Amino acid sequence: MYADPILRLIQELTKLPGIGEKTAERLVFHLLTQPKEDGLRLSEAIRDLKEKVRSCGTCYNITEADLCEICANAQRDHALVCVVEQSKDLWAIEKSGAYRGVYHVLHGHLSPLDGVGPENLTIGRLVERIRKGGIREVILATNPTAEGDATAFYLQKTLGAVGARVTRIARGLPAGSSFEYASRTIVSDALLGRREF
Ligand SMILES: [Zn+2]
Known part of the structure; x- marks a missing residue:
């Protein structure tokens, strides 16, 4: 042995x-x-x-500082918030170079079967961010899976109720896939083709 x-x-x-x-x-x-x-x-x-490594105090992206480099960047459009499931999705969107807004990282998706409800994600903090004002649009970029879609649907209802303009990325990504594996063109097309619910 x-x-x-x-x-x-x-x-x-x-x-x-x-x-x-x-x-x-x-x-x-x-x-x-x-x-x-x-x-x-x-x-x-x-x-x-x-x-x-910890979570950004604003968007929950992984960072070494209190604020991640995206939230700390004054050149970014802070009125445009893209909601993703994980930091790795955020980096896939960043690599596309097609997005100049900021993010909100949920750290997962709703999954009642696994016991993951809204309170287990960073949804409450996102609602707070919107209530504070100054956000023009929230883009839901959860993955095109059953859980990602259910999460987007829940967010649309919840964020709409606090007065946010909510859009969903276009269906450019193959169903069941994730940003992680998508090409730059597909990611930027999905963002550009976003629609209101
Ligand atoms: Zn941040």
Whole structure:
């Protein structure tokens, strides 16, 4: 049987998506052959990720500061808010270069079967942002999945009730897909073709 530290790291690695026991073993034995500093740099990078990265105080994007670089940028259009499920969706939209507004990251989607309700997302904070005023349009860019659509529908009702102009991105993305995997052209077309409900 493996020594305890080896076993522990294998167990931790297999908790990551896409890593089975065989891959975890290969990674651990690779690390054993590497210089000590390399392994420690990896553990330090993971520590920094968990200790220094947090949510932006305004939009809930991941950041190292109180405000993310997008919220802190005066050149952006702060009256235009694009709502996404995850920070990775935000970065996919940023990469398209087609958007100059700001964002709101929900950190998930409504999923009653998994026990995820509106109170588990950052919806309350989004309502507060709108109530404060100064927001011209809210673009719902949740993913074109059943949960993403249900979340958009809920947001449209909730945000509409507080007086926001709410639009939904065009159906450019293939159904069931996510921004993460969409090309730049598809993302920018989806944004440009947005419609009011
Ligand atoms: Zn932000």
